[in-house]
Amino acid sequence: MSAITVNGLTKEYGDVLANDAVSFEVEVGETFGYLGPNGAGKTTTIRTIMGFQSPTSGTATVLGADVRDEAALVEAKERVGYLPSNPGFDETATGTEILDLHASVKGDSRRAELLDLFDVPVGRKIRGYSTGQKQKLGLVQAFMHDPDLVVMDEPTAGLDPLVQQRFNEFIREETRQGVTVFLSSHVLSEVRRVCDRVGIIRDGRIVTVERVGALLDRSGKFVRLRVANHVDAGEVSLDGAHDVSVKPVDAVAAGAAAGGSGAVASTATELTFTFTGDLNTLVDFVDDFDVLELDIEEAPLEEIFMRFYDDEGVAV
Numbered sequence: 001m002s003a004i005t006v007n008g009l010t011k012e013y014g015d016v017l018a019n020d021a022v023s024f025e026v027e028v029g030e031t032f033g034y035l036g037p038n039g040a041g042k043t044t045t046i047r048t049i050m051g052f053q054s055p056t057s058g059t060a061t062v063l064g065a066d067v068r069d070e071a072a073l074v075e076a077k078e079r080v081g082y083l084p085s086n087p088g089f090d091e092t093a094t095g096t097e098i099l100d101l102h103a104s105v106k107g108d109s110r111r112a113e114l115l116d117l118f119d120v121p122v123g124r125k126i127r128g129y130s131t132g133q134k135q136k137l138g139l140v141q142a143f144m145h146d147p148d149l150v151v152m153d154e155p156t157a158g159l160d161p162l163v164q165q166r167f168n169e170f171i172r173e174e175t176r177q178g179v180t181v182f183l184s185s186h187v188l189s190e191v192r193r194v195c196d197r198v199g200i201i202r203d204g205r206i207v208t209v210e211r212v213g214a215l216l217d218r219s220g221k222f223v224r225l226r227v228a229n230h231v232d233a234g235e236v237s238l239d240g241a242h243d244v245s246v247k248p249v250d251a252v253a254a255g256a257a258a259g260g261s262g263a264v265a266s267t268a269t270e271l272t273f274t275f276t277g278d279l280n281t282l283v284d285f286v287d288d289f290d291v292l293e294l295d296i297e298e299a300p301l302e303e304i305f306m307r308f309y310d311d312e313g314v315a316v
């Protein structure tokens with residue numbers, strides 16, 4: 001059985017078509033990333049899945065319950081954890097009071113363990129919480145009744161890198177224990193660390209649903225290479241390099257990149273390109289230069305869109 005099915009889901013807000021025939025399935029036990037730029041329609045799908053608004057047309061089920069069947073959905077949601085984007089907690093309540101209220105409805109068998117992990121100042125009133133602390137309280141609330149499925153809208157927003165890492169480890173462990181996780185994000189590099197599959201949405205339409213590994217293989221790496229010597233664009237010949245840009249580096253920046261040793265290389269050059277070839281070929285290519293700086297990152301989501309999809313969101 002699928003944990004979530006979304007079939008032809010369409011949601012219009014007046015003139016705005018926020019979801020346009022969105023379809024995908026989330027398998028039981030997988031971690032599924034729902035990825036898209038701001039305004040793509042992620043929250044719209046999530047709010048519909050959670051039964052907070054009705055679809056204009058199409059259907060969705062959560063743990064087998066049709067989201068249009070209120071009684072069935074209420075029953076299914078006892079086994080669902082939910083973290084909205086910007087959880088709107090009562091500012092005058094303490095963290096403990098917020099959790100107590102939630103516990104009275106759904107239970108809290110894992111409260112102590114999760115508070116230990118995410119370190120929330122539960123004695124304090126919410127108005128004194130930082131953005132990250134509110135987000136951590138939301139995570140405790142979403143998981144403390146030991147749900148089978150957890151739906152999270154941008155769960156890592158506002159978390160510092162250390163807590164993000166703890167969150168990633170926690171999600172991986174939850175997945176090992178059989179929990180199904182559905183989370184949205186606008187950053188591929190975040191989602192890839194925890195998700196098995198991703199669904200990408202753009203302008204309300206699903207662009208692709210595929211395994212993270214396959215997407216990363218196709219999308220390649222973004223490479224920024226600073227070298228001490230002068231390089232002409234015509235000299236750059238590397239299989240698998242796309243959109244190569246070659247430009248002189250200003251002397252101060254080049255000196256800083258070299259460790260500020262004073263050996264400023266006025267002929268320094270910066271090469272940037274997307275690389276989809278064999279990494280050993282890249283290593284051999286880099287080896288031919290006097291390297292000042294090398295960054296290799298995942299290609300940004302927008303770049304993936306430009307490379308693989310046309311303006312209509314159709315694969316090219």
Ligand SMILES: Nc1ncnc2c1ncn2[C@@H]1O[C@H](COP(=O)(O)OP(=O)(O)OP(=O)(O)O)[C@@H](O)[C@H]1O
Nearest residue numbers: 013016018036037038039040041042043044045186
């Ligand atoms: N209640 C609403 N009334 C009118 N338009 C809305 C409403 N909610 C969302 N929209 C519009 O629907 C589109 C999709 O919004 P949605 O919040 O689903 O995107 P998102 O992918 O979650 O964005 P973000 O990453 O910025 O949170 C946007 O154009 C947004 O302005």
